[in-house]
Amino acid sequence: MGERQHEDPDLVTASHHDMMSSVLGFKEEAVSSIVYSYKHGFSGFAAMLTESQADQIAELPEVISVNPSRSVPLHTTRSWDYLGLGYEQPQPTRLLRRGNFGDGIIIGVVDSGKRIWSESRSFDDHGYGPVPSRWKGKCEVGQNFTVNHCNRKIIGARWYARGV
DSSP states (O other): OBSOSOSSHHHHHHHHHHHHHHHHSOHHHHHHHEEEEEOSSSBEEEEOOOHHHHHHHHHSTTOOOOOOOOOOOOOOSOHHHHTTOOTTSSSOOHHHHHTGGGTTOOOOOOOOSSOOOTTSGGGOOTTOOOOOTTOOOOBOOBTTBOGGGOOSSSOOBOOOOTTO
């Protein structure tokens, strides 16, 4: 939906419920159809809807876009290789050197749809410095995942499986 209209996260969520109620007719049905309510960085929600309900929501003036859920293949777990930066070459690229090899960079969202396996080379934290002090996330416990699975590379993890 875009920019938040309220600073209070509870009011943002209430606005999502009101919007869904206008389409579904009942607040209880609206509340139960919303899978996730995004209320901090922007305003939006994920909901279980029929195609016609999604079309109705898309027509509301405050709605920027409606996108169906979809799965996409994983492209890479090695960003520097994907970007052609040659991290493991004998001579790292100038861009990597100038960017201090990504030191202090926090990637905000990585969603593979698969379990994070901290023992994988992709998630090895060897050579990483401390977690940046500006990090405000958390390492959430999930199925077969403990806080011990987080390290200096996997500095946070969240479990989002509602609606699956």
